[in-house]
Amino acid sequence: xxxxxxFLDAGGAATFRALAACVVPPQGEAPGAAHDACVxxxxxxxxxxxxxxxxxxxxxLRALEWLPLLRYGRRFSRLDLARRTAFLTLLERNRSxxxxxxxxxxxxxxxxxxxxxxxxSFAEIGYPGPRLDAPYYQLRRKxxx
Numbered sequence: 001x002x003x004x005x006x007f008l009d010a011g012g013a014a015t016f017r018a019l020a021a022c023v024v025p026p027q028g029e030a031p032g033a034a035h036d037a038c039v040x041x042x043x044x045x046x047x048x049x050x051x052x053x054x055x056x057x058x059x060x061l062r063a064l065e066w067l068p069l070l071r072y073g074r075r076f077s078r079l080d081l082a083r084r085t086a087f088l089t090l091l092e093r094n095r096s097x098x099x100x101x102x103x104x105x106x107x108x109x110x111x112x113x114x115x116x117x118x119x120x121s122f123a124e125i126g127y128p129g130p131r132l133d134a135p136y137y138q139l140r141r142k143x144x145x
Contacts (some may be wrong), residue, residue, distance in 0.1 A: 005040070006047035007054060008061075013039060015065040018077040020111040022085045035115070042114030060103035064091075 005013055020038050046057060065076045068087050072079055076087065088108075091100045115121050122129050 005043040007049075007057075008039070008043045008046070011065065012058065012061045013043070014077040015061045016042065016107065016111070018079075018084055019064070019088065019107055020115065021081060022088055023108050023111040024115045025081070037118035037120045038111065038114035040114070041117050042110040045113060046110060057103075057106065060099075060107070063100075064103070064107075067091075 008016060017035065017039050020035060020042070024035075024038070046054065049057070068074060068076045068079055068083070071087065071090075072083055074083075076084060079087065088104055091104045094100045116125070119129060121127075
């Protein structure tokens with residue numbers, strides 16, 4: 001795991017990692033370093049959200065972890081990839097509780113941000129990386145000095 005997470009606790013990290021594997025399926029059998037970096041980057045971004053948002057996301061992560069127990073007899077992070085994906089689809093299509101759809105959408109967004117924002121995934125998707133000579137990076141470097 002490396003450095004400790006800022007937003008996620010151990011249970012939340014397991015749930016988020018399981019969700020991220022549904023959103024961006026790992027290459028091969030097991031998630032690799034790119035998925036670890038995905039979780040770390042998403043965690044850092046989630047830790048910068050307002051406290052109210054963080055509280056709601058923590059509640060949703062717990063609900064996401066335990067709700068599949070009613071349908072499959074297992075927690076979300078312990079389901080196989082097909083059942084996790086089916087359960088997320090069920091929540092996304094839920095018309096009676098909009099907060100469930102919003103929660104899945106929000107966490108999927110952070111999974112995508114974490115994965116595609118990580119330089120470990122750049123080679124996998126054929127992206128050469130950001131242009132460090134772009135004006136934004138030049139201004140940022142001056143501000144960091």
